[in-house]
Amino acid sequence: MPxxxxxxxxxxxxxxxxxxxxxxxxxxxxxxxxxxxxxIEKGTINPTLSIFISMANELGYDLTLTKIDENDKIRKWN
Numbered sequence: 001m002p003x004x005x006x007x008x009x010x011x012x013x014x015x016x017x018x019x020x021x022x023x024x025x026x027x028x029x030x031x032x033x034x035x036x037x038x039x040i041e042k043g044t045i046n047p048t049l050s051i052f053i054s055m056a057n058e059l060g061y062d063l064t065l066t067k068i069d070e071n072d073k074i075r076k077w078n
Contacts, residue, residue, distance in 0.1 A: 005046065012056060
């Protein structure tokens with residue numbers, strides 16, 4: 001399971017390559033500049049949540065939020 005934003009972006013990048021979709025084609029599908037996709041994948045910029053969700057959806061993923069157990073949350077802060 002991905003543990004960081006970098007892991008999530010790498011997951012999407014690998015899926016894009018696996019599907020043989022160019023950065024340019026993905027950019028057109030989600031209505032952003034090709035350079036934006038390239039910079040996101042390179043890690044030089046962070047995508048907005050809406051762009052991240054669009055990229056994920058286009059590549060066959062859905063974003064799901066899971067509630068954290070309160071006891072686990074408290075332990076992390078202590």
